[in-house]
Amino acid sequence: xxxxxxxxxxxxxxxxxxxxxxxxxxxxxxxxxxxxxxxxxxxxxxxxxxxxxxxxxxxxxxxxxxxxxxxxxxxxxxxxxxxxxxxxxxxxxxxxxxxxxxxxxxxxxxxxxxxxxxxxxxxxxxxxxxxxxxxxxxxxxxxxxxxxxxxxxxxxxxxxxxxxxxxxxxxxxxxxxxxxxxxxxxxxxxxxxxxxxxxxxxxxxxxxxxxxxxxxxxx
Amino acid sequence: xxxxxxxxxxxxxxxxxxxxxxxxxxxxxxxxxxxxxxxxxxxxxxxxxxxxxxxxxxxxxxxxxxxxxxxxxxxxxxxxxxxxxxxxxxxxxxxxxxxxxxxxxxxxxxxxxxxxxxxxxxxxxxxxxxxxxxxxxxxxxxxxxxxxxxxxxxxxxxxxxxxxxxxxxxxxxxxxxxxxxxxxxxxxxxxxxxxxxxxxxxxxxxxxxxxxxxxxxxxxxxxxxxxxxxxxxxxxxxxxxxxxxxxxxxxxxxxxxxxxxxxxxxxxxxxxxxxxxxxxxxxxxxxxxxxxxxxxxxxxxxxxxxxxxxxxxxxxxxxxxxxxxxxxxxxxxxxxxxxxxxxxxxxxxxxxxxxxxxxxxxxxxxxxxxxxxxxxxxxxxxxxxxxxxxxxxxxxxxxxxxxxxxxxxxxxxxxxxxxxxxxxxxxxxxxxxxxxxxxxxxxxxxxxxxxxxxxxxxxxxxxxxxxxxxxxxxxxxxxxxxxxxxxxxxxxxxxxxxxxxxxxxxxxxxxxxxxxxxxxxxxxxxxx
Numbered sequence: 001x002x003x004x005x006x007x008x009x010x011x012x013x014x015x016x017x018x019x020x021x022x023x024x025x026x027x028x029x030x031x032x033x034x035x036x037x038x039x040x041x042x043x044x045x046x047x048x049x050x051x052x053x054x055x056x057x058x059x060x061x062x063x064x065x066x067x068x069x070x071x072x073x074x075x076x077x078x079x080x081x082x083x084x085x086x087x088x089x090x091x092x093x094x095x096x097x098x099x100x101x102x103x104x105x106x107x108x109x110x111x112x113x114x115x116x117x118x119x120x121x122x123x124x125x126x127x128x129x130x131x132x133x134x135x136x137x138x139x140x141x142x143x144x145x146x147x148x149x150x151x152x153x154x155x156x157x158x159x160x161x162x163x164x165x166x167x168x169x170x171x172x173x174x175x176x177x178x179x180x181x182x183x184x185x186x187x188x189x190x191x192x193x194x195x196x197x198x199x200x201x202x203x204x205x206x207x208x209x210x211x212x213x214x215x216x217x218x219x
Numbered sequence: 220x221x222x223x224x225x226x227x228x229x230x231x232x233x234x235x236x237x238x239x240x241x242x243x244x245x246x247x248x249x250x251x252x253x254x255x256x257x258x259x260x261x262x263x264x265x266x267x268x269x270x271x272x273x274x275x276x277x278x279x280x281x282x283x284x285x286x287x288x289x290x291x292x293x294x295x296x297x298x299x300x301x302x303x304x305x306x307x308x309x310x311x312x313x314x315x316x317x318x319x320x321x322x323x324x325x326x327x328x329x330x331x332x333x334x335x336x337x338x339x340x341x342x343x344x345x346x347x348x349x350x351x352x353x354x355x356x357x358x359x360x361x362x363x364x365x366x367x368x369x370x371x372x373x374x375x376x377x378x379x380x381x382x383x384x385x386x387x388x389x390x391x392x393x394x395x396x397x398x399x400x401x402x403x404x405x406x407x408x409x410x411x412x413x414x415x416x417x418x419x420x421x422x423x424x425x426x427x428x429x430x431x432x433x434x435x436x437x438x439x440x441x442x443x444x445x446x447x448x449x450x451x452x453x454x455x456x457x458x459x460x461x462x463x464x465x466x467x468x469x470x471x472x473x474x475x476x477x478x479x480x481x482x483x484x485x486x487x488x489x490x491x492x493x494x495x496x497x498x499x500x501x502x503x504x505x506x507x508x509x510x511x512x513x514x515x516x517x518x519x520x521x522x523x524x525x526x527x528x529x530x531x532x533x534x535x536x537x538x539x540x541x542x543x544x545x546x547x548x549x550x551x552x553x554x555x556x557x558x559x560x561x562x563x564x565x566x567x568x569x570x571x572x573x574x575x576x577x578x579x580x581x582x583x584x585x586x587x588x589x590x591x592x593x594x595x596x597x598x599x600x601x602x603x604x605x606x607x608x609x610x611x612x613x614x615x616x617x618x619x620x621x622x623x624x625x626x627x628x629x630x631x632x633x634x635x636x637x638x639x640x641x642x643x644x645x646x647x648x649x650x651x652x653x654x655x656x657x658x659x660x661x662x663x664x665x666x667x668x669x670x671x672x673x674x675x676x677x678x679x680x681x682x683x684x685x686x687x688x689x690x691x692x693x694x695x696x697x698x699x700x701x702x703x704x705x706x707x708x709x710x711x712x713x714x715x716x717x718x719x720x721x722x723x724x725x726x727x728x729x730x731x732x733x734x735x736x737x738x739x740x741x742x743x744x745x746x747x
Contacts, residue, residue, distance in 0.1 A: 028325055028399045035391045035425055042429040046463055050437075050448060053459050061454075139444050150453045157448050161440065 026191040033195045037202045040169070044206050047162050051213060054154055061151035066218030068136060069159070070127050074215035077123050078207065084116035085204040088177070092197045110181050110193070113200070117174045124167055131156075159214055166206055173200045227630060227727040242327035243730060245628070248313035250334050254341065255301050255309065256697075261345075262296035263693065265289050270652075270683045277670050286669040287354035288370065294357025299379050300341055302609055303471065306478035307424075308337070308389055310620045311417050313628055315393060317721035318411050320402025320739065322731040325395040333388035340382030347374035356667060358468070361449040361460040365441040373442050376435040383428045386474075390424025393417055402720070404739030408502070411719055411743045412495065415502040416481025419509035423470045423477075427513070431467035434460065458523050465516035473512040475609055476576070477505060479616030480547055483569045486619050487551045489717040490566035491558025494744045497550040504543035511540045521592045530589050537587035544580055548573060563715075564638025568619030571646045575611025579604055582657065597667075600660025603653045611649050618645070618696065625700065626714045630727040631707030637699040645692025651685030718745050 055062045091109040094101035101109075128137075135143030138156045142149075176196040183192070228245045231237070238246055269289045272280055281289070312330065316323050324330050347353065353375045355364040364372050397418050401410070438460070441447020449455045488495045495501065517525055517533035551573055560566070582604040585591050595601065622638050625631070655678040660666070664675050671679070713722040724733050 024399075028395060031398060032326060032329075032391060032395045035394050036387075039387050039391070039425045039429045042426055043433045046430045046433040046466075049463070050459060053456065053462075054448075057456065058454060139446055153446075154448060154453045154455060157446065157453075161437070161448075 026194065029191050029195060030198065033198045037198065040202065041206075044162075044165070044209075047158070047165065048209065048213065051158050051162065054151075054158065055217070058148065058151040058154070061148040062155050063218055064146065064148065065136075065152045065155035065159070066214060066216075068131075068134070069215050069218065070130065071215045071218070073123055073127050074211055077120050078211045080116050080120045080123070081204050081207050084113045084120070085201050087116065088113040088197050088200050092194055095193050107181055107184070110177055114174050114177050114181065117170055117177075121167060121170060124163065128160075162210055162214065166203065166210060169203050169206070173203050176200075226729055227725070228730045229630070229727055231730045240331070242323070242331055244312050244316055244324050244327065244330055245728065247330050247334055248309050248311075249628070251304060251308040251312060251337070254334075254338060255304055258296050258300035258341065259693075262293050262301055263690075265293040265296070267686060267690070269293070270686050272669070273671075273679045274676075274683050276673050276676050276679075283669040284354060287356075287667070288352035290667055291353045291356050292348055295344065295353070295375060295379065297609075298357055298471070298475075299382055300337075300344065302475045302613055303386060304337065304382075304389075305475075305613065305617050306482060306620060307393070307417060307420060307474075308333075310482065310617075310624060311393065311478065312389075314624060314721055315396060315414065315417060316400070317627075317724065317728060317732055318414055318719060319397065319400060319405055320720045320733065320737040321396065321400035322733065322736075324392045325400055326392050329388050330392055333385040333392070336385035336388065337382050340378045340380070340385065342378075343381060344375055344378030347371040347378055350374070358464060359435070359438060359460075360464075361438065361441075361457040362451055365438055365447060365449055373439050376439050376442075380432045380435050380439075383432045386424050386428045390421035390428070393421040394425065397421075402737050402739055405720075406739075408499070409739055409742045410502075412484035412498065412501050412505070413478075413481035415505045416477045416484070419505040420474050420477045420481075423474050423509050423512065427467045427470040427474075430463060431471070434463040434467065437463075458520070458525065461520050461523055462516065465519045466513075469516040469519065470509075470512045472605070472608070473508055475613050477508060479572060479576075479613040480505070482616040482620040482623075483551060483572050484547075485717075485719070486565045486569035486623055487554050487573075488744045488746065489623075489715055490561050490563055490569070491555050492560075492746050493554055493558040494746055495550065496553035496556075497546070498743070500546050501550050504546045507543040508540060511536065511543070515540060518587055518592075521589055522596050527589075534587050534589050538584060541580060541584060544576075548577055548580075562639070563622075564633075564635060564642050565619045565623035567639055567642035567646075568615045568622065571642060571649075572612055572615045572619065575607050575615065575646075575649065579607030579611055582607065595660060597665055598660035599656040599664045599666055602666050603656035603660060606653045606656075611653070615642075615645065615649075618642070618693075621696070621700070623715070624721075625703070626710030627721055627726050627728070629704055629707075630710050630725075631703045632710050632714060633696075633703045633707060634699050637695060641692045641695045641699075643692075644688050644695070648685050648688025648690070648692055652682050652689055653685070655679075655682045655685075718743060 087109045090099065090101070091106045091113070093099040094106040094109075131137055132140060135141060136156050138153045138160065142153055142156075144152050146152075173196065176192075176199060180193050180196055228243055231243070232241075238250065241247060241250075268281075269286060272278060272286060272289075278286065312324070315321075348371075351371050353368070353370045353372055355368050355370065355372065359372070359376070397410075397414060437448060441449060446453070447455065449457055449460045451457060484495060484501060514536045515533055517529050518537045521530050521533075562570075582600070586595055586601060586604060618641070622633060625633050659675055659678050659682075662675065664671055710726045712725050714726070715722070720733075720737055720739070721728075723737060
């Protein structure tokens, strides 16, 4: 803690100003979001563990399945998501006062982030449809010319579950950011943007792991 | 209702919505208390049912299928809807802000939301029970749960996952509260050991529970869509499920026992009138148990086909984790030594914890030994071991905590003699119920079996008789604690003469706990 007196209580009786109390509340909320992100990381860790397990058990089937993912679309999506994290980071910097930007401009950046997120989901959806038509959708009519069909199906199960979980989290992030935009709370010192920013970056980081684990596993 | 005119949190609104929409951690603790008491009764009723059935070696009242559903119900309800929430959500919710000198938890609305998630999960699980129940055991092993069981697996899983969300919220709230809301002067090493235990517990709640949620969701997907990653027909590995499941469920047992240990530290010091021996060691041991607990899961899987090398590693680590637990037992004992001991009801429960937890912990070492586990795995020995810790340990600590903080929570004193009788009755009843099960397991009686060889019958009968004493120990408090609300003597602020910030405010506390934030100038347990 900052001094030997330790932390003060939330009802701000020891704060010397209301901004100090607000800052304290904001950093407390951010600690809460960090703890929440740890729990979210554990969900994806479990799934990645399954992927590793089956990669060790069925290396050829995993590689064969991964080769049929659309690597160029996956790469494009990675660029889209990283860009969206950048636009959001600029908005958060503006709100925290580290960058001189108008409130309207910061709000537009948040909106662009949401649009990029939608673009990601659109590209992902296109991939899903294509994979279904090519017979790689494990719960549907699955077609595989070659050996290890069952284990390739296992790979695709994990691929759809992993990317599906990720897409669901991305959707939640988009919802949060849309609320931030509509509320007009960008630039008012509200912590909702900062908290949503943390969440969005987390979803991005998860993708940064999923992309090589899934798409680049076929080379 | 206070002599000095300060309003109690109980007087602040008496409508239903003042309770159901409260954000006061003290009221939310009571909401949780009511819920888990109901679940405890349900899980206990299931146990009474199958313990009665087990008087007959070939069954009598129920079919084997029903028997399977009964012990599954018992496990699911007791683990997820009683033990895991018990001390954290009732005692923890009530006492943590008071102990650290805060007006509430860091996120009061998330606290209320966690209760609603808990209730939703509980109701969904009750629904699953009502429409037929589950027969997989609380461990949901694949491929039985995913492919062959004809029971309400998806519904039960949904209930558990939803309640898991509640657990994560509670853990998150406690971590942030302990970091950020301590009163001036309350440094980390001035915190009561109950806080350290709950801090370690909260880390496990946040890190482990998501893995359970994921694993159960994967079962749900496989069950509902007919295709999943554990399906052997696809090359899926059922043992992978076991790894994922036990990665949560082993730390989960530390979620269940660490809060009990925290309670015992508080009770032993108060009723020995002595500073705790080895405060730092106990605090660090709590974190060590929480951390190491993540490395042991494979000791549930020694005979599952995992390699001998994995078995060696998990066995060794399981022995190592006995060390911090033993450190705590030694330190409590050293605290008792030359202490000025009073055998109040809470103290009796705490002493019972120490004895029974020690037996449970030592028998865990038998199970951690690879060769011995081959003989003991899936027998009644395992059942006895974990009941010694979870019931002999956690439930005793829970009742001790209830009695200790009852005056603070309700402003009333319970009748001390009845408290002592209940503590002794549950101690005796517990041993009569579960000690024979060590013998049964050692002799080879498998667990979860509806029928058993005739020669095991006497031990089963003794075990079932023990449940009568146990029931007295649990049902009596329901009556006299309830009665005390109406007829109990009014409690002073600090009826036990205990140290701790919660005793510096009125019994019951005012809505925001302290008239003005306390300033802490000394360490905990300043009894001399």
